[in-house]
Amino acid sequence: MTEQNRAIEETFKGWSTTVGSPLIGEDQTRMSTRNVDVFYGDAQAIHGIDLDIGKNEVLAMIGPSGCGKSTFLRTLNRMNDTIESCKVKGEISLDGENIYEKNMDVVSLRARVGIVFQKPNPFPKSIYENVAYGPKIHGLVNRRVELDEVVETALRKASIWDEVKDRLDQPATGLSGGQQQRLCIARTIAVSPEVILMDEPCSALDPIATARIEELIAELSENYTIAIVTHSMQQAARVSNRTAYFHLGRLIEVDNTDKIFTAPSHKLTEDYITGRFG
Ligand SMILES: Nc1ncnc2c1ncn2[C@@H]1O[C@H](COP(=O)(O)OP(=O)(O)OP(=O)(O)O)[C@@H](O)[C@H]1O
Secondary structure: HHHHHHHHHHOOOOOOOEEEEOOOOOHHHHEEEEEEEEEEEEEEEEEEEEEEOOOEEEEEEEEOOOOOOOHHHHOOOHHHHHHOOEEEEEEEOOOOOEEEEEEEHHHHHHEEEEEEEEOOOOOOOEEEHHHHHHHHOOOOOOOOHHHHHHHHHHHHHHOOOOHOOOOOEEEEEHHHHHHHHHHHHHHHOOOOOOEHHHEEOOOOOOOOHHHHHHHHHHHHOOOEEEEOOOHHHHHHHHOOHHHEEEEEOOEEEEEEEHHHHHOOOOHHHHHHHOOOOO
């Protein structure tokens, strides 16, 4: 830990308040977190986060490297369960239902709250099979003709249908990085999620592929709740309605994206967006 971080850690002792509007009211909320702490072994990575994520909103999560954005994002569909040392405390709910309840079916949860990673990760199967796999294992379709329809609809929603419709039986790994990422988004959409989590989905893509994904995020936000971690403040400003600023595992400030980038209320947010920190 740097001297600067040590000093900030000192100022956080007893800290409990996020500035701005982390809570938005039950009727607007798709997911909510209350007093969420995350530990890796003895090290605490997330401290007491209270946050609502709205229906049909795009929430951007920004902050310096290591501040806990990805850790927090992964708590929202229990991806952290796959890390043995990781423990999550507090309450996280989807449509009012606690997703950490013992009887929660984690496979179904991850269909309802899908995730798209930094590096496109298609299965080593055909383009068709990549999208068809989820609906098949979740028993969403019975007949091949229905499956064909689900696959086409998901590929269309992910803005990649025209590029792949004549090569659905070819390996997904033969697509460009940007196409693979849109295919991964199609795979997520195919199981009818309510929420799509995106962990730096454009960081492995060139500017043109990035612009396609950003356009897609805007289209998808009409039907889905999206939470996106990004290192690019320009991207957060372009795609999101609200932005959350994290620092050393705390949620410092959440507000309308315009406000965060033009008139942030917290000094740490201001220092970050003006490039003084991070
Ligand atoms: N699997 C893990 N095991 C142990 N510690 C971890 C693990 N993953 C993350 N951490 C620690 O948790 C803290 C938060 O990391 P996290 O990756 O969530 O931050 P981040 O803000 O997403 O960072 P970046 O922007 O660099 O991706 C860091 O101190 C990191 O070292």
